[in-house]
Amino acid sequence: MIPPLLEEIRERLDEFTATERKAAHALLANYPMQGLGTVAQFAKAAGVSSPTILRFVARLGFPGFADFQARLRAELENQLNSPLARSSVMETDASVDGDPLMDKLVENVRETFAHLPRGELQSLIRILADEKRTVYLLGGRFTDALARYMAAHLRIVRPNVVHVAGQQGNWLDQLIGMGPKDVLVVFDIRRYQAEIVRFAEAAARQGVTVGLITDSWMSPIGRIAAHVLPARVAVPSPWDSSTALMAIAELLIAGVTQENAERSQTRMKALEDLRNAYDPKRTGDDLL
């Protein structure tokens, strides 16, 4: 964080000469914009001459006016990038847009939330936050990406997260270890793939708690699932949309994070440290 020049000027106000103080006042009155124009503009606003502005800047310790401006810009940038200020700079509300697909996508998310059974959501979150359980995530041909996404996030806030992926043959290896203490989250929408259903059923038979995110018509897994979260997936396109599923996934992720906030925080910090220690030069790590 860059220490604000503003404070320094206030404190050192009496070091300046009378006219320099006029300059200082003009700057403080419209900080920091006044300093971002030209010397002449600054001088005029302060009611002094250009050289006075230069002397003022020099006394502050800057080699030249350009350096002074650079400092002001850096400060502003720093300030604007803080999360609080950001929203107000950027945000404007805009109107609706004609595209039917866009409209439907927005509506789907809204409708999904409107009809989302809060109880189901909350209890699934609570189960997912329980770190004594191992969480398994499974998706179909397209929804596998969602399972992956959710796994990537959950792994950060809690231990024992497994994304059931890759060769189907290997799925069975996962199945062996699953028991009544564990939980399986399945993403399954229309064209309910047989192998997904079979896997979920097998897991249920072993006492695993099954959470299901599905479309409104509901997958056959719904019959065995302990918690079902239905989403709107219909769009004017040959495919179903996964945007609402993603939205639900994010609700779950956020819920689990919040459900056990300290643990999440601790783990996030620890991971950050690990990553830095592992290779300070690199910002992230590999995808898996």
Added chain:
Amino acid sequence: MIPPLLEEIRERLDEFTATERKAAHALLANYPMQGLGTVAQFAKAAGVSSPTILRFVARLGFPGFADFQARLRAELENQLNSPLARSSVMETDASVDGDPLMDKLVENVRETFAHLPRGELQSLIRILADEKRTVYLLGGRFTDALARYMAAHLRIVRPNVVHVAGQQGNWLDQLIGMGPKDVLVVFDIRRYQAEIVRFAEAAARQGVTVGLITDSWMSPIGRIAAHVLPARVAVPSPWDSSTALMAIAELLIAGVTQENAERSQTRMKALEDLRNAYDPKRTGDDLL
């Protein structure tokens, strides 16, 4: 109230020429500071020449660069002087549900669409629909799931779709084959991973057309990307949301499908047949 130049630039993004867009991206990436320095600094940051910057501001309707800067300063001044004056988000329709996260997710998708540069979207779709190009998809730690999702869909409607995934070492193997005829779609949001940026840069150097789906602050890749689609990702949670990114991905998928409807239909039919012939008892196939 001065209407933010930011939004205007976003919306008129497709009026600009390719290099002017680079300038626009550089400005949006560091708005509005980038515009408050000199033309030369701006040009260097955007990776273009000074005259391009001047043409850019001219096209925005400013008589000269100084006027442009004055406008930026005025905007900032206006904004800094009204700390909480703009809680404008409230004006939108009443939330069906009290949950702030749900509200924000819906709003993000709506806002993303509202400000999505249609020209950028259309031209990226057209490029992605061109089957003579090979499509490469790349994502970061979390957004890799989106790249995967999009790849899974695109593979159905067109040939030559590659999801750049797995060990980073293998990425280079992909890089070898990439050339000016090809296109790379990158998902990259805050915490822009160095290796993603590097890969995109390397691809660009080989003449690959780069399409970027990113957050509003825009990734460093924006500088080299031919087409940028910004999404709202901020949510009241420790993470950024990918729901809007998913929505954009689905727009692209639907667009490509529609852009060449017959081919899509033919391929979908052919795949269906193949799948049935391969194993009539099974409904789907493996994930990869």
Added chain:
DNA sequence: GCAATCCTGTAACAAAAAATACAAACGTTA
């Protein structure tokens, strides 16, 4: 009240930055 010193503005200068002219490169279309 005088002189020495410190401020301050005017004006000239030098540096830079903005703006322009032009030519090369690019993509596009016939």
Added chain:
DNA sequence: TAACGTTTGTATTTTTTGTTACAGGATTGC
């Protein structure tokens, strides 16, 4: 593939801007 129009960067010019030199004027100490 050739020729057109567009776009883009290089080089140059022109303007603006920051900077400095200097002299008049205010201020303070003796």
